[in-house]
Amino acid sequence: MAPPAKMQEIHQFLSSALTQRGPSALPYAEATKSFIRQHLLNLVSSYTSLDPKTATFTHNDGRSVTLLQADGTIPMPFQGVSYNIPVVIWLLESYPHSPPCVYVNPSRDMIIKRPHSNVSPSGLVALPCLHNWVYPSSNLVDLAAHLSAAFSRDPPLYSQRRPPPQPQPSHSAGSGYSRPFTPHQTDYAADVYKKNAIDKLVEMVHCDLVLVRSAREVETEGLLSLQSGLQRREEEINNGLKDMLNEKETLEQQLQVIAMNTDFTDSWIRENQGKADNLLVDFDVDDAFExxxxxxxxxxxxxxxxxxxxxxxxxxxxxxxxxxxxxxxxxxxxxxxxxxxxxxxxxxxxxxxxxxxxxxxxxxxxxxx
CATH class of the missing domain: 1.10.287 (Helix Hairpins)
Known part of the structure; x- marks a missing residue:
């Protein structure tokens, strides 16, 4: 349990960070900020070695955004001894509807185990609880417990051995000065090769991302053009339908008038059909209009x-x-x-x-x- 003073300080920090407005506002939905605050408070209360912070997160497409993170260590019991695994839990823009992004953050004297069932060489953590994240039941406290259990089964880090001190050059009989043995030379060459390979891989991935982005932009422009055409057609269809309804209403009114006049004419014919035979020869024309x-x-x-x-x-x-x-x-x-x-x-x-x-x-x- 974290001390009350620390919890008060964390509560003030979260309230200030989540209520900012303008360009420095965090990119979370307004309706979910109370959930985010409570999730982080519960996490810090249960795991005092984690601290909430704000930092810049870079997406795979190169976008950078300021997000909340929980930085610190997760306890890992292993063979009767408790170890602390440094991790960073990033709360992405869609949190808590989407799972957070968890990285193992090794120090200089630590190396990520390769291969590892849950941690990639870059430190990204993949667990079933992240893949099966369900809002609102999933939370950060349960995630930390799953991390501790997974790391206990298969520790993701191990300490890097420190190289032994270099021996001092010494004289050898008949051979002058001998060459000093530097075990770092092989390691240094391997590090340079690994760095060059990583740089080449990053460059290839960047080129692929640029190509994919260009293709998606072209596809998006085509879809937007198609959407504009469909909207224009929808408007034309609605206008045509409106005109047809107005014409139908006018025709119905005219049909009613015609039916009324027809009925009136039929009635007049029935009433006056036999009168022509009974007319007298000297019938006055004015009497016909009486x-x-x-x-x-x-x-x-x-x-x-x-x-x-x-x-x-x-x-x-x-x-x-x-x-x-x-x-x-x-x-x-x-x-x-x-x-x-x-x-x-x-x-x-x-x-x-x-x-x-x-x-x-x-x-x-x-x-x-």
Whole structure:
């Protein structure tokens, strides 16, 4: 258990690091920062040799980003003795939804065991608990326990033997000065060869990454162009569908009007089909326009009065232009006739609306019968 003072200091550090804004803000989702803080506090509380820090992490594609890490040692019991294995646990941008990245961090006098079942030559740790990481049940405390257990079964580090001191040159009889034996020469050549091989491998990997990145950029541009074309087609299809729906609605309205007029015509034909045979020879033509319905009579009367007033106003207008009718009398009569004509037209509109409602009700009743 870490001392309360240290825990308070770590708590303040995490709160400050996770609440920063602007360019120096850590690249974690806002909704997961409370989980990250609690996971690190639980880890430090259980493993006091680990300390949370912020450092720069370089991805394989060359991107560098400032992340949180837990740096320190993990206890490793081996053959009855407890050893401390230096590790660095990086919390990547997608943590805790994705597992952290764990590296063994050997000191100068330590060498990574080759081959190792869980640690690569670069120090990267691979464990089943990392591959099977499940949010939110997986956490850093369980990870540290798995690391300790895995390292106990197969220690990843061993101490590098220090070379013996170089012997001093000595005189040999008949041979002058002998050449000093330096066991480091072979080791130095091997180190140079290994360094050159690593540099060559890094250069090849970098070239491969550049080629892969270029290919992915070309592929991404093609996909973006295809996406733009699909979006444009989607917009055209939506506009066409909208026009078709509007046209369909207009046609349905016209069909209703045609059906209404057809029904009205059929009704009129049925009602007047036998009247032509019963007409008298001396039948007055004006009687053919006599309305039998109250609304129709009212409509005919309003229309006749409206047209009559229209004719009177026309005659008064001509009389005024010819100088027969004075101007004040012309204005007074036009005002009175216009008011009367307005009431006749308003009445006709109301009668027409009532007739239309009656026709619609009649058609609906027939359709449901």
């Amino acid at each position: 309305c039998t319905e109250t609304l129709s009579k009212q409509m005919l009367e309003c229309t006749a009065l409206d047209l009559a007033i229209e004719d009177v106003v026309y005659s008064m207008d001509r009389s005024f232009r010819d100088g027969v009718l004075p101007f004040d009398q012309y204005l007074r009569n036009v005002r009175l006739l216009s008011r009367e004509q307005f009431f006749h037209r308003a009445t006709a509109e109301k009668v027409r609306a009532t007739q239309m409602d009656a026709q619609v009700a009649s058609i609906a009743a027939r359709l449901h019968s």
